Amino acid sequence: MIAKVEILKTEILSDNWYTLRKITYSYSKKDGTSQTQSREAYDRGNGATILLYNRSSRTVILTRQFRLPTFINGNADGMLIEACAGLLDKDNPEDCIRRETEEETGYKIHDVRKVFEAYMSPGSVTEILYFFIAEYAASMKVNEGGGVEHEEENIEVLELDIDKALHMVGSGEIKDGKTIMLLQHLRLKGIL
Ligand SMILES: Nc1nc2c(ncn2[C@@H]2O[C@H](COP(=O)(O)OP(=O)(O)O[C@H]3O[C@H](CO)[C@@H](O)[C@H](O)[C@@H]3O)[C@@H](O)[C@H]2O)c(=O)[nH]1
């Protein structure tokens, strides 16, 4: 069944840092019936994420940073372990993830491989996230990482054994969706 959708009205509820819209639309189904619905959608653009891995040491590179939304929803200190990620701005996903990798982790990577893309919160957030993996080596480290000063980023870089990282998913120490997807991808595909 393919729905026919017509946007009837778009209201901007908030346009501060990102944009929250309330959209009213008619939604006609194949059987001819139609319905008018309103939904709010939060638009922060699209993003890209990457899991760096090393086959010989069987390790991955992750980041840890304060995430306010988790803090107000039960994460006691607000710190979250995540795969490196960033918003696309005007970049294409591959350029974005190379830049973010260098800024956040300090590694200048060569070959990146796109593995899939996913809407991460399709009922409320417009974002599509592009997922990448890449091999890293100590020789690719060009700075300390940590993020960009003027963006007030304060990112810790972690190098973790893959088995330990997967165990941390089960124990609840890793609770970020994109990170869990990428760790499981490495294991499912037999990469690590
Ligand atoms: N002043 C201000 N700064 C903000 C606000 N919201 C975000 N920022 C800042 O904007 C910057 C965005 O950094 P990026 O590295 O580009 O994005 P990200 O926050 O890591 O987002 C990535 O992960 C998200 C969560 O999984 C993804 O949703 C997103 O697509 C991306 O991949 C960060 O410095 C963040 O603090 C805000 O409301 N006000």
Ligand SMILES: [Mg+2]
């Ligand atoms: Mg980031």
